[in-house]
Amino acid sequence: MIIGIPKEIKNNESRVGMTPAGVFELTKYGHNVLIQSTAGDGSGFFDADYLHAGATIVNTIEEVYAASDMIVKVKEPIAREYGLIQKDQVVFTYFHFASSEPLTKAMIESKSVCIAYETVEDDEGTLPLLTPMSEVAGRMAIQQGAKYLEKPVKGRGVLLGGVPGVQPGKVLVLGAGVVGIQAAKMAAGLGAHVTIMDINMKRLRYVNDVMPPHVVTEFSNEYNIRKHIKTHDLIIGGVLLKGAKAPNLITREMLKEMRPGTVIVDVAVDQGGCVETTKPTTHEDPVYIIDDVVHYSVANMPGAVPYTSTVALTNVTLPYVVKLANQGWEKATVNDATLHKGLNIVKGEVVYKEIIEAFGWESAEV
Numbered sequence: 001m002i003i004g005i006p007k008e009i010k011n012n013e014s015r016v017g018m019t020p021a022g023v024f025e026l027t028k029y030g031h032n033v034l035i036q037s038t039a040g041d042g043s044g045f046f047d048a049d050y051l052h053a054g055a056t057i058v059n060t061i062e063e064v065y066a067a068s069d070m071i072v073k074v075k076e077p078i079a080r081e082y083g084l085i086q087k088d089q090v091v092f093t094y095f096h097f098a099s100s101e102p103l104t105k106a107m108i109e110s111k112s113v114c115i116a117y118e119t120v121e122d123d124e125g126t127l128p129l130l131t132p133m134s135e136v137a138g139r140m141a142i143q144q145g146a147k148y149l150e151k152p153v154k155g156r157g158v159l160l161g162g163v164p165g166v167q168p169g170k171v172l173v174l175g176a177g178v179v180g181i182q183a184a185k186m187a188a189g190l191g192a193h194v195t196i197m198d199i200n201m202k203r204l205r206y207v208n209d210v211m212p213p214h215v216v217t218e219f220s221n222e223y224n225i226r227k228h229i230k231t232h233d234l235i236i237g238g239v240l241l242k243g244a245k246a247p248n249l250i251t252r253e254m255l256k257e258m259r260p261g262t263v264i265v266d267v268a269v270d271q272g273g274c275v276e277t278t279k280p281t282t283h284e285d286p287v288y289i290i291d292d293v294v295h296y297s298v299a300n301m302p303g304a305v306p307y308t309s310t311v312a313l314t315n316v317t318l319p320y321v322v323k324l325a326n327q328g329w330e331k332a333t334v335n336d337a338t339l340h341k342g343l344n345i346v347k348g349e350v351v352y353k354e355i356i357e358a359f360g361w362e363s364a365e366v
């Protein structure tokens with residue numbers, strides 16, 4: 001099989017879909033890997049490393065898409081890439097379809113086979129191809145939040161860890177999944193007071209068992225969220241309903257209850273965000289202010305730390321890429337129930353029901 005790795009063209013996205021180690025593994029099985037020249041530069045992997053591992057380097061993104069049976073990348077295709085995707089081509093990447101109707105329609109029209117990293121799901125309900133990026137984004141959320149709490153960038157002017165004689169900052173984490181737990185851990189490490197909320201009692205019990213005493217749990221409901229947003233300095237959005245649009249836990253009207261300079265880092269932005277006023281931003285222009293509340297909602301947070309993120313991502317995607325390449329997508333998704341959950345759009349048909357529900361469509365083909 002010919003496997004193509006294009007250079008990512010989303011704003012400030014320096015990750016790449018495969019490391020030289022991945023190329024080496026695939027070529028052992030007799031596959032050809034085409035990689036766009038300089039695709040790995042941002043992550044510290046250069047053309048010479050890929051050549052040495054057995055890849056063929058091509059100059060343009062058009063050549064990669066035109067020649068490949070399967071595309072392996074990182075972010076969802078953006079408008080400039082829609083027309084490059086071929087009929088019957090397998091595209092293995094993050095898609096986050098429920099947050100973008102234009103992308104969904106474009107992929108239906110392409111008649112390609114779209115396998116989404118973020119919905120690959122094992123029997124225990126965990127998302128093995130989302131987890132490492134959620135770990136990165138959860139940890140980064142506190143770094144970014146701490147920065148935007150500073151006064152020169154219109155934050156409340158609060159140091160999260162406090163100092164002797166002054167109370168630490170307060171961090172509210174919505175969702176005690178991967179993002180939430182990593183964010184809570186980082187915030188607790190800085191000495192902040194952390195409240196973490198979820199609707200899943202198992203997650204709250206786990207947090208209660210493993211976190212230090214200045215991380216407290218509370219059941220997530222509107223009453224409790226309304227209570228806490230008045231007193232917390234930094235709010236992290238880390239909720240997820242798998243494959244679906246995130247619920248709006250903080251509405252526009254609730255912003256008025258917050259103190260000026262409160263910062264919201266809505267990591268869930270890639271599924272539409274859990275704050276009504278969330279809209280996707282980029283690393284180039286990451287924040288905006290509504291009702292004196294600073295919103296940070298970069299949809300590809302791990303793209304800013306590509307050295308860490310590319311390796312963490314490809315550690316988990318490669319075994320699935322090998323299966324797809326060796327068996328073809330049809331057999332591979334029948335033989336592996338975890339991978340099967342990744343099928344979102346197959347040759348013009350939406351096969352993941354949460355996507356159809358997100359847009360209120362009546363049928364799988366539009």
Ligand SMILES: NC(=O)C1=CN([C@@H]2O[C@H](COP(=O)(O)OP(=O)(O)OC[C@H]3O[C@@H](n4cnc5c(N)ncnc54)[C@H](O)[C@@H]3O)[C@@H](O)[C@H]2O)C=CC1
Nearest residue numbers: 133134137175177178179198200220239240268299300301
């Ligand atoms: N912006 C970015 O760069 C990145 C965004 N993400 C996104 O972050 C989000 C969270 O991902 P994970 O932590 O991996 O998901 P996860 O599935 O591990 O955790 C989500 C948690 O939200 C909880 N939840 C659902 N409804 C809730 C409610 N009403 N109130 C409180 N909690 C609720 C669930 O019970 C679950 O524990 C996803 O949308 C993911 O795509 C992940 C990585 C990077």
Ligand SMILES: CC(=O)C(=O)O
Nearest residue numbers: 133270299300301302
């Ligand atoms: C998960 C995701 O959206 C990202 O890593 O960019």
Ligand SMILES: [Mg+2]
Nearest residue numbers: 272273275276
């Ligand atoms: Mg929203």
